[in-house]
Amino acid sequence: MPCPLGKRNRLNPGFRAWGSRMGVVLALLATGLALACLCPQFLSVANLTNVVRQVAINGILAVGVTLVLLTGGVDLSLGSVVALSGVVAAHLAHPGEYPLAVPVLAGVLAGAACGGLNGLVVTRGRVPPFIATLGMMTAARGVALVLSGGRPVSNMGPALTRLAGDWARVPVPALVLAAVALGAAWMLRNTRQGRYLYAVGGNEQAARAAGIGVRGVKFLAYALCGALAGLAGVVLAARITTGQPNAGVAYELDPIAAVVIGGTSLAGGVGGVGGTLLGVLLMGVIGNGLDLLNVSSYYQQIVKGLIIVGAVWFDRQRRSVERE
Amino acid sequence: MDMACDGRGRALRRCRAAAASVLTAALGAAVALTLSGGCGRREGTADARPVVGVSLLNVANEFIVTIEQAMRARAEELGVRLIVVDGQRSPERQVQQVETFIAQKVGAIILNPCEVEASSPAVEKARAAGVPLVNVNSETQAAPTAFVGSRDEEAARLGMTYIARRLGGTGGVLMMEGYLGQAAQLKRSAGAREVLAQHPGLKLLAAQSAEWDRAKAVTLMENWLQAYGASVRAVFAQNDEMALGALLAVERAGRKNDIVVVGVDAIGDALQAVRDGRLDATVFQDGRGQGRGAVETALRLIRKEPVARETYIPFQLVTRENAETFGRN
Missing domain, CATH: 1.20.5 (Single alpha-helices involved in coiled-coils or other helix-helix interfaces)
Known part of the structure; x- marks a missing residue:
């Protein structure tokens, strides 16, 4: 690392993360302002409530994958794990069978099991994360299909579907996201394991030399990411009142995009949950706005692609200017 | 270490x-x-039954599973051995699968194409190899030996005509489309627009893709309710998954009493929702009839018996009045 500022920031990831959020904050404000001008419904309470409801699933996934990206890894299995945990939860959520905690916990545990397995394969088997989680992407989808026989698991009781409803006029999925984000931010800031995540992602050799149990730290990141994907799957099942084995196809891409937009480095060691939430919100606001403006689905995909690349590009430019 | x-x-x-x-x-x-x-054993003892290779669009789709199960049941009855593979929505994979079928020297191939254009090479390869090929459910640009399916335009016409009748010919209508560019989406859009053209009082407020997906449909409908508010009187979704998603959003917004929701396919969940009086209507696509018909046609082709080049299995409108007569599709 020839750049001293980079080094300093590596030692203080929180500082670096705050700095890199400015670009996203500006993008979010600009988008919000443009939408408010173009379509008056955008700023209505009902619509903004919808936005936070709609970003919740992507947000929960993004918080999880932030942990993995911080270690310098990646998780491509999110979408399949979402489908699997949704199917598991829906199987246990028929009316009058089990209390609410059973399907929720089962879904989260199914996700944690997938994530834990990812972690084991990456740390013990030394399989690159891209390959390990790619395998899980296929395998978890297969398990979801086997468990459901290829059909949606329906007849869901009201207890679980209420998870997608409102509590005191606030969407429950948004509350779940808030709790998850606060928990993850606290962990990253205040616990030894949280600090180790940055250390491992920043420089794995140095972390190992400093006596950090690199394998354990990475395993934890994948397991937590899986558990959160499981939770997202449960919320999704509640939202669509079924466990869909074919749900969540390509759901891994939006969270990764949101995390990167939020300033977390794909190389690991830099970033945080706050930036991720901003990235998630930005993507959610854009999706909502394009629907409100009735922009054709063809153009929506182009706009989304441009924004992902543009946000990161802008961030890179700004950072290199900062260094000079 | x-x-x-x-x-x-x-x-x-x-x-x-x-x-x-x-x-x-x-x-x-x-x-x-x-x-x-144990594939080795089976090849060793020279099974005398005729063999049909089946490449399906995607076995993660409830409707395709219905077709598959009907095919397996009919093949069992007719003494046909099926080799069923999953195209996983990839036309390129389907081409490979058809190549493998040709190499395995199957008697006939049943293709459930992923796409109109991109799955066409699969059809052409079978024709070049002299293996009869039956397209089931959707079409390809290249002409197969025979086609068994339904006219998607007809399904959309039935659904949209029902909406026109319910609204008395006037009001704002939304249309949720499938994956853009797929045969089913193109034809269902065309059929729906035909009916809209006949009813100048019906205004198409917006048409967007929710990619056949229930979760995407919930989000799209929530946003549409914000954008179009009270002017929304009906939603026509090009499949039941999206109709059920739209229905959830409409119900959560407390608008079910003034918005008509209609889907297509009559999957199990949708039939239940129609019986419960939640979903206004769906259109029954006879997946079972298509699967059985495809196997029958393939067997006739193997036996070199004459077949109809195109067999159309009719659609039927399902509302609360007749929902009981439809079993699980």
Whole structure:
């Protein structure tokens, strides 16, 4: 690392993360302002409530994958794990069978099991994360299909579907996201394991030399990411009142995009949950706005692609200017 | 342990790596053998039954599973051996699968195409190899030996005509489309627009893709309710998954009493929702009839008997009045 500022920031990831959020904050404000001008419904309470409801699933996934990206890894299995945990939860959520905690916990545990397995394969088997989680992407989808026989698991009781409803006029999925984000931010800031995540992602050799149990730290990141994907799957099942084995196809891409937009480095060691939430919100606001403006689905995909690349590009430019 | 760079450590690691790869290969082979029920044995004892290779669009789709189950049942009755593979929505994979079928020397192929254009090479390869091919459910640009399916335009016409009747010919209508560019989406859009053109009082407020997906449909409908508010009187979704998603959003917004929601396909969940008085209507696509018809046609082709080039299985409108007469599709 020839750049001293980079080094300093590596030692203080929180500082670096705050700095890199400015670009996203500006993008979010600009988008919000443009939408408010173009379509008056955008700023209505009902619509903004919808936005936070709609970003919740992507947000929960993004918080999880932030942990993995911080270690310098990646998780491509999110979408399949979402489908699997949704199917598991829906199987246990028929009316009058089990209390609410059973399907929720089962879904989260199914996700944690997938994530834990990812972690084991990456740390013990030394399989690159891209390959390990790619395998899980296929395998978890297969398990979801086997468990459901290829059909949606329906007849869901009201207890679980209420998870997608409102509590005191606030969407429950948004509350779940808030709790998850606060928990993850606290962990990253205040616990030894949280600090180790940055250390491992920043420089794995140095972390190992400093006596950090690199394998354990990475395993934890994948397991937590899986558990959160499981939770997202449960919320999704509640939202669509079924466990869909074919749900969540390509759901891994939006969270990764949101995390990167939020300033977390794909190389690991830099970033945080706050930036991720901003990235998630930005993507959610854009999706909502394009629907409100009735922009054709063809153009929506182009706009989304441009924004992902543009946000990161802008961030890179700004950072290199900062260094000079 | 990671620091061990001496010869012994490296040899040990290499040995362990070799053991791991052998183990993986053995495990893979064992799983494959178990799942296939022992393919070697079957080829050895020269099964006399006619063989039909089936490449399906995607077995993660409830409707396709219905077709598949009907095919398997009919094949059992007729003494036909089916080799069923999953195209996983990839036309390129389907081309490979058809190539494999040709190499396996199957008597006929049933293709459930992923796409109009991109799956066409599969049809052409079968024709070049002289293997009869039946398209089931959707069409390809290249002409197959025979087609068994339904006219998607007809489904959309039935659904939209029902909406026109319910609204008395006036009001704002939304249309949720499938994956853009797929045959079913193009034809269902065309059929729906035909009906809209006949009813100038019906205004198409917006048409967007929710990619056949229930979760995407919930989000799109929530946003539409914000954008179009009270002017929304009906939603026509090009499949039931999206209709059920739209229905959830409409119900949560407390608008079910003034918005008509209609889907297509009559999947189990949708039939239940119609019986419960939640979903206004769906259009029954006879997946079972299509699957049975495809196997029958393939067998006739193997026996070199005459077949109809196109067999159309009719659609039927399902509302609360007649929902009881439809079983699980």
